Amino acid sequence: MKAGLEDVVAATSSICDVNGTEGRLIYQGYDIHDLAQHSTFEEVVYLLWFGRLPTKTEFETISRELRVNRHLPEELVKAMHALPKKASPMEVLRTSVSMLSMYDPDVNDNGREANIRKATRLTAQIPTIVAYWDNIRNGRQTLAAREDCNIASNFLYLLNQKMPEEVSSRSLDIALILHADHELNASTFAARVAAATLTDIHSAIVAAIGTLAGPLHGGANQEVIKMLIKIDQPERVEPYIKKALEEHKKIMGFGHRVYKTEDPRAWHLRQMSEALGKQAGELKWYQMSRKVEELVQADKGLYANVDFYSASVYYMLGIPIDLFTPIFACSRMSGWAAHVLEQYANNRLIRPRAEYTGAANLKYVPLEDR
Ligand code: COA
Numbered sequence: 268m269k270a271g272l273e274d275v276v277a278a279t280s281s282i283c284d285v286n287g288t289e290g291r292l293i294y295q296g297y298d299i300h301d302l303a304q305h306s307t308f309e310e311v312v313y314l315l316w317f318g319r320l321p322t323k324t325e326f327e328t329i330s331r332e333l334r335v336n337r338h339l340p341e342e343l344v345k346a347m348h349a350l351p352k353k354a355s356p357m358e359v360l361r362t363s364v365s366m367l368s369m370y371d372p373d374v375n376d377n378g379r380e381a382n383i384r385k386a387t388r389l390t391a392q393i394p395t396i397v398a399y400w401d402n403i404r405n406g407r408q409t410l411a412a413r414e415d416c417n418i419a420s421n422f423l424y425l426l427n428q429k430m431p432e433e434v435s436s437r438s439l440d441i442a443l444i445l446h447a448d449h450e451l452n453a454s455t456f457a458a459r460v461a462a463a464t465l466t467d468i469h470s471a472i473v474a475a476i477g478t479l480a481g482p483l484h485g486g487a488n489q490e491v492i493k494m495l496i497k498i499d500q501p502e503r504v505e506p507y508i509k510k511a512l513e514e515h516k517k518i519m520g521f522g523h524r525v526y527k528t529e530d531p532r533a534w535h536l537r538q539m540s541e542a543l544g545k546q547a548g549e550l551k552w553y554q555m556s557r558k559v560e561e562l563v564q565a566d567k568g569l570y571a572n573v574d575f576y577s578a579s580v581y582y583m584l585g586i587p588i589d590l591f592t593p594i595f596a597c598s599r600m601s602g603w604a605a606h607v608l609e610q611y612a613n614n615r616l617i618r619p620r621a622e623y624t625g626a627a628n629l630k631y632v633p634l635e636d637r
Contacts, residue, residue, distance in 0.1 A: 268622045273524065277617070278459065282315060282605045283448040287525035292532065294448055295319065303535045308418055308443035308598065309333055312390060315448055315605035316383060329387070330417070336391035337412035337421060339363075340370040344399065344409065352404045356593045357480040359400045360393065361473055367392065368469030377467060379608060385468050386604035393600050394418055397593040398425035419443060422597065427585065434546060435584050438539050439594075442577060445532040446595050448602030449573075450525075454479040458603045462610040463617040475603045476596055482519070485595040489588050490519035491578035495555050504558040512566050520575030521563050529570045536576030543583040552579040 269275050284293040292299040295314050302311060309330045313321040321329060343366050350359060368374055371388065373381035399409045402425070410428060413421045419439035423431035431439075449455070458475040462468070479485035498507045511518060523530060537556075544553040556579050560571050581591050 271524070277451060277456070278610075280450065280606070280609060281318065282609060283450045283602070285450045285525050287523070287527050290526060290528040290531050292449070292530075299445065299531050300535075303441050303444050306444060308440050308447070308601075311444050311447050312601045315601050316386065316608060332387045333391045333418060334414040334416075334421075336388045337395050337414070339392055339395055339399065340367070342370065343367065343396075347396075347400060347403055350403075354404075355480075356397060356400050356589050357476065357596070360396055360593050360596060361476045361480075363396045363400075364389065364393070364469060364476060365473050368467060371469070374467070374469075377465065377611070379612070382468050382604075382608055382611065386600075386608070389469075389472060390600050390604065391418070393593075394422040394597045395425060397590055397597060398422055401426055401587060401590060402428075418597070422594075423584070426590075434543070438543060438580060439584060441535060441539065442580060442594070443598040445535055445573065446577075446598035448599070448605060453481070453484050454599065455603055455606050459606050459610045460617045462607040463614055465611075465614065468604065468607050471607045472600065472603055475599070479596055479599065480592060485574075485592040485599075487519045487572075487574035488578045488581070488591040488595065491575055492582050492588055492591070494519060495552055495559075495579065495582075498555060498559075501551065501554050501558060504555055505562060508559055508562045509566075512563075518559065518563050518567075518569075520571055520578065521567070521569040523570070523572045526570065526572065530572045532573040533571045533576055536573065536580055537571070540576045540579040540583070543580060547583055549583070552582060 282295060284291075286292075294302060294311065295318050297306075297314065297320075302314075306314075310321060310326060312333065313325060313329045317325075343363060346366060347359065347363065350362070367389065371385055373385050395412050401407075402409045407428070410425055413424055416424070416430075417436070417440060420431055420436040423435060423439060451459070454475040457478040458471040461471040461474040482490055498504055508518065540553045540556060541550070544550040556576060560575070563569050563571075577595075578591065581594060582588070586594065
């Protein structure tokens, strides 16, 4: 028995390969560095679902589908208005995706074509839900989703109610590429376990969203920026981190179950954090992050993971802190869908065993005698 299923191979998959010793990440045969440099999130969605890069026509088709399906059913928007304003964006996202299944025209069809249509709608709609919730809870109007730009630009447009600068849009687009898939991470595994019962794709995605919300998974990026805000000044980094490590506290954004070297995604996010800092004339968050990284590396031998630098990147894009994890979901939706489709295509119920460590041979005592 391996605690936390560490190193246990629980599926075969052609979607994503994580090489933890070399620090390499591959989507369907393509290195993440290549994709981050040359690709777009829309193209990566196609790659993950169809196993190869799209032709020009296929790319235009999927991009169009991901644009025209951004709008939410009116009933969902009304329901969102009725939710308590203090509800966390991850709770709202989980509930909204669950509601969307009831409005989906393919709800009763679990075939591959229908599931691709459902996955397309969800990938297009999740960013709208996240941005709308921030508008609704802050009493702002909700603008109609645009159909003339990519997912990253439309998300920033809906959130900030103005079109983003090119550098902001491309930074978010790269962040979406980097977060799109990561083999059998906890939320993807949850999605596959659900799909393996042959339940519908919406149920699998709801399971994944709930799993992503935890601070040991997608919730870590929010904790990173909270820590940086608490530290506030570069000269306060060292005493803060030393004290935390002495007290055996975990520093969020460090360590990884699979990577024993640098997470290749962190490399890109570090560059982006610096570039956005320079653009904004505010390098403090980048400089503090660098200092934290040096100290944790020297003391614990741990490397920054994807969540560490995504925190300062999103913060400098002006994104509210509790939307960091939902943005992760906007991207990982594509990977969850790819894994659900793969699970359905070659399914067997996932049902492991537990090693029993409980009591034995107890004799039942009637209630009145206890
Ligand atoms: N800060 C300080 N110490 C850490 C650490 C961190 N971020 N991550 C791991 N460690 C230490 C643990 O305390 C433990 O030390 P010990 O053996 O002396 O008790 C050792 O490294 C192994 O950690 P463990 O939590 O058992 O590893 P895991 O493989 O179960 O967990 C993570 C992997 C990612 C959950 C873990 O590294 C973590 O909690 N990181 C912070 C949360 C985070 O950034 N999550 C996002 C992941 S992409």
